[in-house]
Amino acid sequence: MTPRFLPAALACGVLFAAAAASAQSAPDGKQISIQGANGAPACITCHGARGEGNPAAGFPQLAGIGAKYLDEQLEAMANGSRVSPIMAATARALDPAQRAAVASYYAGLPSPLDTDRLAATAMALAKPADTGAWLATRGAWDKNVPACNQCHGPGGIGVGANFPSLAGQPAAYIASQLRAWQQGQRPPGPLALMPAVATRLTDAEIDAVSAYYAGLPKAADLLAAQANPATGAK
The missing domain is CATH 1.10.760.10 (Cytochrome c-like domain)
Incomplete structure (x- = not known):
């Protein structure tokens, strides 16, 4: 490789590394839903493996609900404007990016509704x-x-x-x-x-x-x- 191409190659390398680091640091909504995060329990414990909810226990369906709505509700439960003794600690344990990732994940699941x-x-x-x-x-x-x-x-x-x-x-x-x-x-x-x-x-x-x-x-x-x-x- 001739020297005149070196700056471009370095630039591409820097961009690739930055993109890889961003991808690695971005929260994984599915993983959080299955494993929990920051001490918060796994979402599937109450809301089901496919976000279908648990009617017998009163836990709502999340699959297919809009990401913006879900994210706003998690934020409201985290800041206390929506009172939820069950969800408050979980919502507070997740940072804003993690809440957004979880909301996006459930929004992308197929709704069980016809x-x-x-x-x-x-x-x-x-x-x-x-x-x-x-x-x-x-x-x-x-x-x-x-x-x-x-x-x-x-x-x-x-x-x-x-x-x-x-x-x-x-x-x-x-x-x-x-x-x-x-x-x-x-x-x-x-x-x-x-x-x-x-x-x-x-x-x-x-x-x-x-x-x-x-x-x-x-x-x-x-x-x-x-x-x-x-x-x-x-």
Whole structure:
């Protein structure tokens, strides 16, 4: 190699070394989810190997939830603006880059939800006596409560970066979060919508709409089977 090419070669070497060092130092969201980090336990302990959650224990599904939303929630739990006795220590143990890596990892996992079937449930006519379905699809306009689906999408499939999916989340988890907004234990979110909604719901209404969304995937499968018996059960 002639000397006149040496500076370029050195420059390339420096850039390669810098890129390699950056790659090595970047947190691995999947590894953190499996092994934990900085004394924090592995995420899969509560949220499942595929981010599917644990309905029986009330731990929510994370797979397919937007990275921005997940990162904001981890930050809120770390700084205490979202009160979470279970998650606070874990969120604080992770540094911002690690929280972002974990959020990105779970956002990239395939959601277990059948969004087409779930969206189709929004077309079913709810009866006023079915409080959960009525609140989800129609709202309670007599007390300025919009339909949950207006923000969270038809069938609670989630919309954009700020409105996560609700379908299939544990009823106990949804209810606990609505009550957290009632008590000022979660950041208000976009336009401070959720505290305004939650404070206008009764305990019975919270339980009803939480149970509705928790059971919606099974209800969606049943609706599909009724509409097309030949393929609905697949």
